[in-house]
Amino acid sequence: MTPEAERWFAARSWQDPSWSVDELTRLKGTRRVSVVLPALNEQETIAPIIAELLPLAEPDGAGEALVDELVVLDSGSTDHTREYARHAGARVVAREDVLPEFEPRAGKGEVLWRSLAAVSGDLLVFLDSDLVDFDARFVPALLGPLLAGDEPVLVKGFYRRPLRLPREGVRQTEGGGRVTELLARPVLSAVRPDLSGVIQPLGGEYAAAREFLESVPFAPGYGVETGLLIDAYDRHGLDGLAQVNLGVRKHRNRGLLQLGVMSRQILAAALARTEGRTAPDEVLDDSRDEISYTQFIQSGSEWLPHEQPIPTAERPPLRSVRRNSTR
Ligand SMILES: O=c1ccn([C@@H]2O[C@H](COP(=O)(O)OP(=O)(O)O)[C@@H](O)[C@H]2O)c(=O)[nH]1
């Protein structure tokens, strides 16, 4: 780690976050908190996650709740995700129903960008919808530095990451975070060495201030976390960031080729923030950037190329497209 990363790691990593829900509910005052679950075909896991979260949205004796709204931002699911999420008690927003003036694009970054216009929170908590054995304590831990600390703009979770490879029954106790260890951490150490203290740069569980989220572009697809992390650092310095220990995070682990596509999206987001190619305010929504990505599939004894388009066009800062950003 760089000396600055070491300083930050020591000062802004909570290894044992212990803020209570009551304490944070008092501290939040008039600020609103929205929990956002981006979801694409997550019918197997969405309802138990919502059930675990709902108590955080129930008013206490003083009529206050830590979480003001719990929203599933649906990313074009074709399974029962929306139905199960509604039945479990969450508000479900289809991506095409928010910011309808923009033609919906595929990918996680798209629904996270649209979520800013779908929820009212001053603080947003993002949680993946494929989590297994999810613990609602993730939420107060992520909100702690934002409500009780010196107000960073982005708080990342970190955790032990068990791994269960597709078509395998046993989940290993470690080994998850494959793209993090093989791509994201090496790339960040090259392009932003001061970010080398971030334990889980790609983690899908994080909290952020609306003020920040509306001021930066959103990278498409799985590049979104990389873009937000680098932009938070570039605009607010390391002290704009914090990280909290969330214990263990188990989720659906995808196959190698899927992680290859994810890696290319992450690399695109990082490269767009190097060589001065994309400064946040210069992102043009009408750029139709797209790259063709080739992987190889074995067919019989032959290996054949499999090409697919990978969009690299970023969504502009929401504030730049909604001057009077109304929530
Ligand atoms: O086009 C997409 C792809 C993913 N996701 C959601 O983003 C989260 C993380 O995606 P995934 O689990 O595929 O990533 P991984 O955790 O495997 O890296 C999950 O809640 C997905 O349902 C989404 O909303 N739209």
Ligand SMILES: O=C(O)[C@@H](COP(=O)(O)O)O[C@H]1O[C@H](CO)[C@@H](O)[C@H](O)[C@H]1O
């Ligand atoms: O961290 C990683 O290496 C990848 C893949 O994790 P696994 O190897 O399947 O545990 O998962 C993350 O990457 C995505 C892209 O940033 C995020 O959207 C996911 O939330 C996160 O799980």
